[in-house]
Amino acid sequence: MKVTIERSTFLKALGHVQSVVERRNTIPILSNVLLHGEGSVLSLTATDLDIEISEQVPADIEKKGAITVNALTLYEIVKKLPDGAQIRLDLGSADRLKLSAGRSEFSLAVLPDKDFPSLSSEDDGVRFTMPCDDMKRLIDKTRFAMSQDETRYYLNGVYLHATDEDGGSLRAVATDGHRLARLDAGLPKGAENIPGVIVPRKAVGELRRLIEDADELIDVSVSAAKIRFTFADIIFTSKLIDGSFPEYSRVIPQGNDRIMRVDTEDFEHAVDRVSTVSADKTRSVKLSLEKDRLKLVVNNPETGSAHEELSVDYKDEAMEIGFNARYLLDIAKEIEGDKLTLVLADASSPTIIRDDEDLHALYVLMPLRV
Amino acid sequence: MPQNETKTAKNGWICRHCFQFGAISGKSSLRRCPDCGDSRVLVHPEILDLSIAHVDCDAFFAAVEKRDRPELAEKPVIVGGGRRGVVTAACYIARTYGVRSAMPMFKALKACPDAVVIAPSRDKYSQASRLVREEMAQLTPLVQPLSIDEAFLDLTGTEKLHKAPPAIALARLAARIEARIGITVSIGLSHNKFLAKLASDLDKPRGFAVIGRAETKSRLAEMSVRAVWGVGPRFGEQLARDGFARIADIQNVDIKEMASRYGENGLRLWQLAHGIDARPVRTDEAAKSLSAETTFHEDIKDREELEQILWELSEKVSRRMKLKNITGRVVTLTLKTASFKRLSKRLTLPEPSNMAHRLFETGAALLREIIPQNPSVTAYRLIGIGYGDLCEAQSDPQGALFASPDDRLDRREEALDLLREKFGPDAIGTGRNFDKKRSRKKAHTPKNR
Numbered sequence: 001m002k003v004t005i006e007r008s009t010f011l012k013a014l015g016h017v018q019s020v021v022e023r024r025n026t027i028p029i030l031s032n033v034l035l036h037g038e039g040s041v042l043s044l045t046a047t048d049l050d051i052e053i054s055e056q057v058p059a060d061i062e063k064k065g066a067i068t069v070n071a072l073t074l075y076e077i078v079k080k081l082p083d084g085a086q087i088r089l090d091l092g093s094a095d096r097l098k099l100s101a102g103r104s105e106f107s108l109a110v111l112p113d114k115d116f117p118s119l120s121s122e123d124d125g126v127r128f129t130m131p132c133d134d135m136k137r138l139i140d141k142t143r144f145a146m147s148q149d150e151t152r153y154y155l156n157g158v159y160l161h162a163t164d165e166d167g168g169s170l171r172a173v174a175t176d177g178h179r180l181a182r183l184d185a186g187l188p189k190g191a192e193n194i195p196g197v198i199v200p201r202k203a204v205g206e207l208r209r210l211i212e213d214a215d216e217l218i219d220v221s222v223s224a225a226k227i228r229f230t231f232a233d234i235i236f237t238s239k240l241i242d243g244s245f246p247e248y249s250r251v252i253p254q255g256n257d258r259i260m261r262v263d264t265e266d267f268e269h270a271v272d273r274v275s276t277v278s279a280d281k282t283r284s285v286k287l288s289l290e291k292d293r294l295k296l297v298v299n300n301p302e303t304g305s306a307h308e309e310l311s312v313d314y315k316d317e318a319m320e321i322g323f324n325a326r327y328l329l330d331i332a333k334e335i336e337g338d339k340l341t342l343v344l345a346d347a348s349s350p351t352i353i354r355d356d357e358d359l360h361a362l363y364v365l366m367p368l369r370v
Numbered sequence: 371m372p373q374n375e376t377k378t379a380k381n382g383w384i385c386r387h388c389f390q391f392g393a394i395s396g397k398s399s400l401r402r403c404p405d406c407g408d409s410r411v412l413v414h415p416e417i418l419d420l421s422i423a424h425v426d427c428d429a430f431f432a433a434v435e436k437r438d439r440p441e442l443a444e445k446p447v448i449v450g451g452g453r454r455g456v457v458t459a460a461c462y463i464a465r466t467y468g469v470r471s472a473m474p475m476f477k478a479l480k481a482c483p484d485a486v487v488i489a490p491s492r493d494k495y496s497q498a499s500r501l502v503r504e505e506m507a508q509l510t511p512l513v514q515p516l517s518i519d520e521a522f523l524d525l526t527g528t529e530k531l532h533k534a535p536p537a538i539a540l541a542r543l544a545a546r547i548e549a550r551i552g553i554t555v556s557i558g559l560s561h562n563k564f565l566a567k568l569a570s571d572l573d574k575p576r577g578f579a580v581i582g583r584a585e586t587k588s589r590l591a592e593m594s595v596r597a598v599w600g601v602g603p604r605f606g607e608q609l610a611r612d613g614f615a616r617i618a619d620i621q622n623v624d625i626k627e628m629a630s631r632y633g634e635n636g637l638r639l640w641q642l643a644h645g646i647d648a649r650p651v652r653t654d655e656a657a658k659s660l661s662a663e664t665t666f667h668e669d670i671k672d673r674e675e676l677e678q679i680l681w682e683l684s685e686k687v688s689r690r691m692k693l694k695n696i697t698g699r700v701v702t703l704t705l706k707t708a709s710f711k712r713l714s715k716r717l718t719l720p721e722p723s724n725m726a727h728r729l730f731e732t733g734a735a736l737l738r739e740i741i742p743q744n745p746s747v748t749a750y751r752l753i754g755i756g757y758g759d760l761c762e763a764q765s766d767p768q769g770a771l772f773a774s775p776d777d778r779l780d781r782r783e784e785a786l787d788l789l790r791e792k793f794g795p796d797a798i799g800t801g802r803n804f805d806k807k808r809s810r811k812k813a814h815t816p817k818n819r
Contacts, residue, residue: 151720152774177770251771282767324768350771369767 001065661756698757
């Protein structure tokens with residue numbers, strides 16, 4: 001293999017793929033990136049056996065070939081080379097890859113490309129195309145609610161499925177058992193028949209990072225065990241969580257009838273302020289509701305107490321309810337509209353939070369005993 | 371200590387019979403109490419000043435048995451048993467034949483064929499132990515139990531309360547324990563925990579020994595390094611090979627040498643060899659783990675049989691945790707092979723628990739890791755399970771949107787516990803409790819730790 005590639009192109013692609021590489025690996029080749037040069041394209045692939053990221057970049061291929069080298073080392077080298085440099089990769093002998101740029105020259109240890117594991121899917125299942133922005137929203141509005149608890153592995157991801165509500169939607173749901181986030185996007189053509197799949201937490205994070213700059217369309221293909229996203233010059237494949245997502249619709253309350261509307265920003269800031277004194281573990285904050293008035297109260301015997309009043313839109317019976325302030329803030333941060341609405345029942349039942357300007361987003365929060 | 375050197379030499383005395391005390395000139399001695407004439411009088415230059423004590427019950431289990439069966443008073447008594455049990459405790463008469471605790475029973479009986487062997491009744495000992503602790507608590511709030519039959523007491527600053535120096539309060543304690551609980555204790559009095567514990571061993575049984583500040587170094591010098599807490603047979607051997615057979619050998623070298631030879635251990639050893647021990651008497655040293663284990667009559671290879679025993683142990687541990695209202699985050703499973711090799715595996719739970727089903731399920735999963743194929747190739751003689759990383763139980767104020775399967779099992783167990791509380795411990799159980807075929811083969815010498 002003999003390849004010449006522009007430094008910034010190479011760096012960007014390496015930056016994309018190398019982040020999936022686990023820093024500590026028991027299988028040596030998983031620390032490596034697979035480089036494959038053919039035609040006028042160099043493709044870079046990295047994997048942790050659960051996720052595979054592959055990116056294609058234009059390059060001058062003098063002699064086609066493929067090899068694997070340590071991803072982090074290569075990334076660090078390319079990062080330190082001067083901007084605008086032309087990088088030459090030359091696999092002369094079988095056991096070293098020569099990398100040269102200007103007066104710098106490196107000789108890197110390699111492992112054979114044929115030993116590099118591939119995640120490529122068996123049959124592709126359902127395919128559809130959707131706007132990148134929809135995918136960003138599906139992730140952004142739900143990912144904070146994913147569970148970290150490894151024993152409830154089936155909650156360690158975002159559940160994607162199609163629903164025929166609202167004339168058909170592609171729906172993302174995440175929950176950790178204390179709160180739930182649900183977002184609907186327009187149902188892309190061809191997505192009607194996708195099975196409900198759980199995209200694992202790491203894949204959600206990696207995918208979100210990669211589509212940050214992408215603004216066109218994203219191709220999605222879902223099979224029984226894998227999901228694949230194709231966008232820009234990247235192919236992103238991830239295994240799915242093999243488990244069944246709970247019947248989440250049952251925990252979305254239907255009968256809540258007490259409604260409070262509040263300015264999103266005021267609410268977020270007030271909760272943030274008073275929760276400064278709340279106990280580290282529970283972050284408990286009490287909401288005291290009266291006619292058109294909300295009082296936020298924190299009482300922590302160890303650090304002190306705080307309260308703050310907000311004027312809100314509330315016409316129902318006075319009530320008190322406690323929440324984990326962090327959970328409230330996580331949700332408030334995702335609300336884009338000027339106003340948010342709390343739909344309440346009582347101090348021990350789940351509460352719905354909605355974005356007044358985005359009815360496609362829905363949040364459910366379980367109260368905290370105070 | 372300089373204080374003692376500058377003062378004109380004076381001796382303190384206490385009478386362990388009438389609890390009088392006083393001072394006499396350093397040269398004279400007392401053979402009898404000047405007040406009551408009893409011979410149980412103790413003279414020591416620092417006896418009226420020292421306040422850290424170690425109180426140790428004499429041959430505790432055997433003493434409790436003798437108390438309950440006075441006809442055994444003059445006979446050698448061994449507590450222990452089971453078909454391949456070991457000696458749990460031996461009375462002082464049995465000890466004169468060479469019987470020691472932890473000795474295999476057949477050996478003990480060979481040494482002392484006339485011994486009366488009594489199977490241990492833990493409940494009785496716990497009850498006696500509790501009474502002893504209650505007596506101790508009358509003296510000072512600073513009681514640090516070390517095991518069922520011994521404790522450290524810090525009596526510093528209690529003189530006004532007792533209107534007597536700590537030594538007298540302790541002598542009264544010993545007498546009260548004898549009178550009210552019917553067993554004897556030995557007392558060690560010194561200026562730190564290490565020396566107090568050494569002292570309580572010097573005058574056993576029914577003894578009272580004092581190690582003062584001035585004599586600390588010389589008293590230690592003659593002792594073997596094995597007397598130091600934390601020096602086991604192996605480390606002891608190594609020390610002896612390196613020329614540190616007696617504590618004096620350590621006193622004679624520089625602290626740096628000990629540190630460079632044995633690291634952290636060396637430092638500690640050097641300090642203890644000089645009688646320096648800064649550990650305070652602490653009451654809050656809560657148990658770090660709670661477990662139960664059992665040795666089988668016959669070695670077991672069948673995993674299901676082990677699981678059955680594991681379930682019983684899990685319930686037992688869980689019951690005790692619930693009584694104390696504590697939870698644990700770590701589950702530890704222990705096995706001992708027929709060839710006495712000890713294996714253990716641990717797992718950290720996502721949230722602390724004291725439930726029997728969680729303990730059992732986690733333990734059983736660990737057991738399947740040790741014995742992937744049933745029956746096991748290796749035979750086992752002991753199994754144990756317990757919760758570690760303990761903390762006070764507190765319910766999570768955060769409500770849950772939906773219950774996990776484990777949560778539902780928790781509710782079930784809570785319901786069973788309520789029924790047991792109302793109708794007795796055997797009123798209800800899970801299917802496993804009624805697997806008689808297996809539970810009959812069950813283990814025999816349970817040990818709680």
